[in-house]
Each structure stands twice: as structure tokens, then as C-alpha cells.
Amino acid sequence: MIPAVFITSSFLFFCVSTAEINNTEFDPFGPLVKCSFLPEEFIECQDPVDHKGNITARDELGYGCVKFGGMKYEAVEKTKVLCTVLDRIECFGNRTFFREGIPCIKYSDQYFTSTLLYSILLGFLGMDRFCLGQTGTAVGKLLTLGGVGIWWIIDIVLLVTNNLVPEDGSNWNPYV
Numbered sequence: 001m002i003p004a005v006f007i008t009s010s011f012l013f014f015c016v017s018t019a020e021i022n023n024t025e026f027d028p029f030g031p032l033v034k035c036s037f038l039p040e041e042f043i044e045c046q047d048p049v050d051h052k053g054n055i056t057a058r059d060e061l062g063y064g065c066v067k068f069g070g071m072k073y074e075a076v077e078k079t080k081v082l083c084t085v086l087d088r089i090e091c092f093g094n095r096t097f098f099r100e101g102i103p104c105i106k107y108s109d110q111y112f113t114s115t116l117l118y119s120i121l122l123g124f125l126g127m128d129r130f131c132l133g134q135t136g137t138a139v140g141k142l143l144t145l146g147g148v149g150i151w152w153i154i155d156i157v158l159l160v161t162n163n164l165v166p167e168d169g170s171n172w173n174p175y176v
Contacts, residue, residue: 026092035091036099042091045083048104065104069171071162077104108170112159119159123152128159133167 026034035043049064051057058064063080070076081102085095110132119128124146129138146152158164166172 030092032090032092035085035093035095036097038085038089038091042089043083043085043099045081045099045102047106048079048081048102050106063098068104068106068169069165078102079104106170107173108166108168110166110170110172111175112172116156116159119152119156123155124149128155128164132164 049058049061050068051061051064051066053066055066058066065077065079067077078101080098080100083097083099085091115128115131118131122128124141126138126141126146129135129141141147141151141155144151147154155164
């Protein structure tokens, strides 16, 4: 069956039945894009699977994250996630697929700027440690008034050098 061609004032339309599209191989010069090539705006992906440090579970499943985050780009682990094409988006191929190279990053409500301000202004009371979810050390810092000022200064240095991070292992939220 040959596709019908319609020409209007300035548009050229090709009418192809869906039966023709489903029975053919992918045509790189055709009107449809492979579903796995669609940009992020047209697909919905699941969050990366968190194996919580269990390397064996990741190896058995074949994908997922053992750890999240990292200070350098090379230190961030990458995985594949299951993605589905949104409704009313036409594409060629399977509408559910794995997308490779997704970074193992998760964000929480931890903001670096506000935590640094808490550390400078109220660090002697352990407010920075409370914000990071480190309740045990926060109480110790509160009772000793920031280790008589020494612990207070050390925590500011640790924050600036990214050695004091949220307890849950999440990354700093990039938006202030």
C-alpha cells in the first residue's frame, strides 16, 4: 500500500495507516522517532533502585545504586532505570524501556547555604548538626557549647570542604 500525499497551501501531509507502521522495520527517514531516543520531556522514568550498599543485590538485579552522590563527577555511580513514554506521544518501538547512564543522585531538603548559615550563627548550639540529621552529635555539641568553640569552628571548616554532609547520604539541594 502506497501512502497518500496531500498538498495544501504550504503544507505537505503524508497519510500512512498504523498497520503499515507496525508491520515495517524502523525507517530512520520516517516521521517517527525510536521511543528510546525521546528526550526527558516525553518520558517518565522511575527513581533509581536503592540497594543500600548491597553489591550482591545490585549484581543479581543487574542495575541499581549501591551508594548515592559524590563530590566529583567521576565518583557518582551511574545506573539504568525503567522509563515509559507519556500518553499521546507517538514513537516507534517498545513504549517501556531501560535508559542507561542515569546518575545515582537523590536530593532531600538539605540546603548547603542555610546549613552553613546555621553553622556560623548557631553552630555553638549544634543547630547545623540537628539540620543534617545527626542528632547524637548535635546534643553533644549543644551540651558542650560547641566544644567550647573548637568543635564549632571545626564544623564550619568541615562544611566548606564538603566533609560534613546530610546523614541520609543525599546530595545538597542545588536550589537555595
